[in-house]
Structures are given as structure tokens and as C-alpha cells.
Amino acid sequence: MPKELAYYEALGIPPDATPETIKKEYYKKARKVHPDKNPDDKDAASKFQALGEAYQVLSDPERRQKYDKFGKEGVQDEAMMDPAVAFGMLFGSEAFEDYVGELQLASTATMAGEEGPDGKPLTAQQVQEKLRKVQDVRQKALAQKLKTLLQPYVDGHKDSFQAQALKEVTRLVDSSFGPEMLHTIGYIYERKGVAFLGRDLRFLGVPAILEWGRNKGHSIGTSYSAISAVVGMQAMEKEMQTALEGGKLSQDALPGYMAQRMDRMLSALWKLNVVDIEMTLKVVCDEVLYDKSASRDTNSKRAKGLKKIGGIFKAAKPTKPRSSHLPEGMEFGFINEDGTEEPAAATGSPQHPSHPEAHPQQGKWRTSSV
Template identity: 30%
Template sequence: MVKDTEYYDILGIQPSATSTEIKKAYRKKAMETHPDKHPDDPDAQSKFQSVGEAYQVLSDDDLRKRYDEFGKDNAVPQHGFEDAGEYFTAIFGGDGFKDWIGEFSLFKEFNEATDMMDETKEGKEDAVSTKTKMNKEQREKLMEMEKKRREDMMKQVDELTEKLKIKIDNFLLAVKEKHLDDFNRKLDEEIEDLKLESFGLELLYLIAKVYRTKANNFIISKKTYGFSKLFTGTRDNARSVKSAYNLISTGLEAQKAMEQMNKVNPEELDDFERAKFESMMAGKALGVMWAMSKFELERKLKDVCNKILNDKNASSKQRIAKAKAMLYFADKFSKAKRSPEEAEEARVFEELILGEQEKRKKTH
């Protein structure tokens, strides 16, 4: 018996709800009450904040326990409640995948590049001097960003390699000690949570693709005494070139679309047309950012797989076992599905997240 059910009532769930049910409920209620969807409601922000506070408490095991036993006043986060908008962006912005993919930079590089371009425009008196100085500053900034990116990438690859080793070891131990059912239960619960993340399903499929490709290539190379590497290496390089080409094509298509949309004055559109226009703008921007992040993430995951499968400290038999564990994870991830309702929620949710990113960028 819980002392207070207000937070449960706000999210529309029972006090017995699981962590996944709480997360799904928050996702739904956050979208229903998001201020961008209720511009004429003066209480919209307050309702949105209440939903965020309810989730911040119920999603934290210690806070939830204190809330159930003693009520709201005794279940306040140590540093207070976070801003609903920033929390909304962070909670489904890919953080749940950190142990699998590291930092998901879907918005980070995009915002940094935009900020860099904005900075180069400040304090310029004419178009000629602006262009000259902007190019010089842009080159310097890009070199700094690229150096930092490479250093950060190497660090992430090392950290992710160790985390994946632990996951693989836990799987192999579960198989050996015949505890695979318990392992599967926990993995299935994690997948249910991960598919709710921003681009969650796409990320699961991407991880599955890389794991499957690298593991199969390794197993085949062992059966053919390494000769297949001549073929698989060439094929992987061709795929990388194709991915880079697709990234450039996506950027060019988005640029053309943006140029066309810039000719439209939103103030001249009615509410329906404006909503459609803004949705299209958000979709294009998300498409570009996703393509950029996907290309970088795929390279990072391949490096992680290579470090594990080419580890000379492990025997050939042990590395084959690790490859088969990767195939097991790939199979589980590739089977993740969303219902039509969840798919539509994901689309709307990602566009609202983009909106929060734009608002935060303008206020900083």
C-alpha cells in the first residue's frame, strides 16, 4: 500500500507498474502535455512540468521507494527537479544506449557546427571581410573539433570494448551454467527500454548489422584460414564508401529542401499548413543529423568489434565464442519491433525533441 498515488495518477499507471511501463507512460503523457502542442493553454507548461516531476521520482528506485512510503515531500531529488524541457530531451535522447554505443552525438555535432558558424558571423562589418575571416576561423575551428573528435573516439572505443567484453562474458557464463533464460529476460527488458529511445529501433538495427557482419566475417576467415579477409575487407570498404556517398547525398537533398522551404513565409500559412510545414522542416533536419551520426557510429562499432575479435591475448577458440555471442546479440536486437502506435509516437517524439534542442540553443 502506497501513501500517495498522485504521481502514478499523473502518468496514468498503477503503483505496481514496472520501470518499462513507467517509461512508456511518461513518453505518452509528455507528448500529450508538451507546450508546443498547446500554444493557447496558459497552464500547458505547468502540466508538462508535473509530468516530468512524476517521472523523475518514479523512475528513480530510491526516490520511488521514499515516495511510496512517505509521500511527495520526502521524495524530492537532491538537487531539485530538472527543467521539464531539458529533461524531456535528455531522457529519450539516446542515453540509454551509452553502454552499447557510447555517446550518441545526434545533436551534439550539429549544434557545435551551427554555433561555430554563428560565432564567425559576429562582429563583421561587411560581406567581404565576413567571408574572408569566416573561412579562416572555420578552418581553425574544424581542425580543433576534428582533433577532439578523434581523441574522444579512441577513448570511447576502448571503454565500449571493455563493456562489450563484460556483456559477452556474462552471456557465455549464462550458457555454460544453464542460466540463459534469466539472461534473456534481462536482455529483453533492456531492449524494450532501448526501443523507446530517440531513434531507438534504428540504433538497435544498426548495432545488429555491425555485430552480425563483423562476427560472420571473422568466423568465415577462421574456416578459410584468413583467405576470406581479402574478399570481406574489400566488401566492407565498398560499404563504407557507399555510406559516405549516401551521407553526402542526404546532405545535398536536405540543403535543396531547406532552400525551397526558406522561400515560404510561415506567417502566411494557416494553422494546419504551418504545422505541416514545421513538421517537414523538423523531419529534414533530423534526417541529416541521423545520417551524420549513423556514419560515425558505424565506424566506432566496427573498431570495437575488431578489438575484441583480433585480441591476440585470447585463443582462436575463445574469439570464435565471442563472435557467436555477438551474433546472439545481433539476432535479439534485429527482432525488436514497434507497434503502429509506437512508430507514430516515435516520429512525433523525435520532432518534439528537435524542437527542444532548437529552443535550448537559442537560450544559450
């Protein structure tokens, strides 16, 4: 029996709860009290903080073992990540659900512990089939929302369309992972719009085939970044186990090592979310731009509107100081065509020479690899 039950009670779970149950209950409860969802609740931040602290301890086997044995006193020196950062990397931001829907990591978390018709836990194959159906519904719903979003531009109301896009940036940029989400969404929107418009002619001086090549290269780079992050996390896990067994890692050094491991784990999960968002939005954009029920002129106008809002989203910069640190691998930067990189701090403004808005034909956004 654990020495203390406070963290278990905070999540509403028994002391023998599985990792899947811990994640599921944290997600359900954290969504309800998330500060982004409860701006008028002065206690929302403290409730969210308490849930995040409980989750970070109980979701980590080593921290959970120390908590069970010594209580909060045993983990008080552990480095804790800002709960908003942790939640955002795991499940994204609810403020963006109209643009990206519910992320697959979140969908998977809600299925934890579900049973099939036979009363037994769902098999991996059953979970995959259920996720496939959820993803199909997600993509269709997002496509309809995107058509609605672009309709003012199609109708010729370009000024009000741009004003609304800027208003959305103001609403979203300071939410959890606001700039990162806006940059990711904006990149796909702009590139898909450019690719459609450049099918039959040179658009912005870039041949359609070059645009295709850039998109392909970005997709490969994003996927490679996610895979590298997961592989790096697995290697670190093995390295830590070997160091512990060989006595090379002291108990004094363990907290710092654990904090670094948590950073890498959450960074890897965020990279998986980026792949999820990009792949989903590509399907959504294709459904909107290659809509057979709409005229070629309508689809062309949709592409122009998509490119416009993509550029606006990509240029977003936070308006408030960001007090919480981002883990290793979470910094956004810019890759030029020659392979050189520039830090995110320099690329936040369209006036910067390396920003995609300044030179659409040069480079692409990326998330740095671990």
C-alpha cells in the same frame, strides 16, 4: 524584445541565445527529465514535452521569428514532432549508452560555447581535436563493456548468455528508437562476428571475401544515405528560400512546408547518427575480436557470442504501439542481393523469408534515403 519569454525560460536561455546555446541547453535539460531516465516520475513526460516544444520552435529560425513577434499564438498551428522522436534523432537514447556511448552529435552539443585557454570560443580545429579524444575514450570504454558482455559466452554459459540478451531486448526495445538502435547495433555485431569466423574458412556457405564485400557495400550505402539526406535538406532549404522570395509559397502553405523541412532535417541528423554508431562499433568490435592479450580460442568464442547477440538484437520488435510517427527517411527496410527492397513491417520476424536471420547470406538492413 520577444512578445513572450516562456520558451526561452523553459530552456533557461536569454532571448538572444545562439543556435549552439539553444541546442546545448536543450540537451542538458532534456537528459535530466527524459521519461526513459525517470520512469517513476509521473510528470517527466509533460516536462520533456514542454522542453521539446520550446526547442522545436526556437531552433528553427522561421518559427523563432514568428514566436518572438506573436508569442505562442503565432506558432500554435505549426506541426510539432513528438519530442521523443526529435530527441532520439538528435542525440540517440540514453538507454543504449552501454552499447554505443554518447553519440558525436551529443558530444558536439555539449561543447557549444566552450572557451579555449585564451578565453575565446574554441576554433573548429580545437573542437575536432577535443572530439577525437572523446571518441578515443568512448571506443575504449565500449570495448571493455563488450568484453564483459561476451564473457559468459566465452566461459561456456551459452544458455544464460542468450537469456540475458533476450532480457536486454525486452528492456531496450520500447525505449526511444529502441528497434532502430537494436537493428543497427545487431547488424554490426553479427557481421563483425561472421567476418572474423570466416577469415580462414567458408562460414554459413559464404566465403570470407564475399562477407567483406557485403560489409563494404553496406558501409558505402549507409554513408551515401547520410550524405544524400544532408544534401537533400540543403536543397530543400534553397528551394524554400527561392519560393518565398518569388512569392510562389503562400503563408498558408508555409506551416506544412516547415513541418516537412523539420522532418527532413531530423532524418538527416539521424542518418549521421547511424554512420557514427556503425563506424564506432566496427572499431570497438575489432578491438575485442583482435585482442592480442587474449588467446585465439577466446577471440573466436567472442566472435561466436557477438554473432549470437547480433542476431537476437536484429530480430527485435516493439511490444507496444508506437504512437509517434517517424519522419520521412526513417523507415527501416531490407535490401535483397538483387537490389529489391521490402518494407520494415514485413521483416520484423526471423521467420519472414527476407529476414537476415532466415537467410544470413542474403541482403542487409538499411535506412531508406530521403
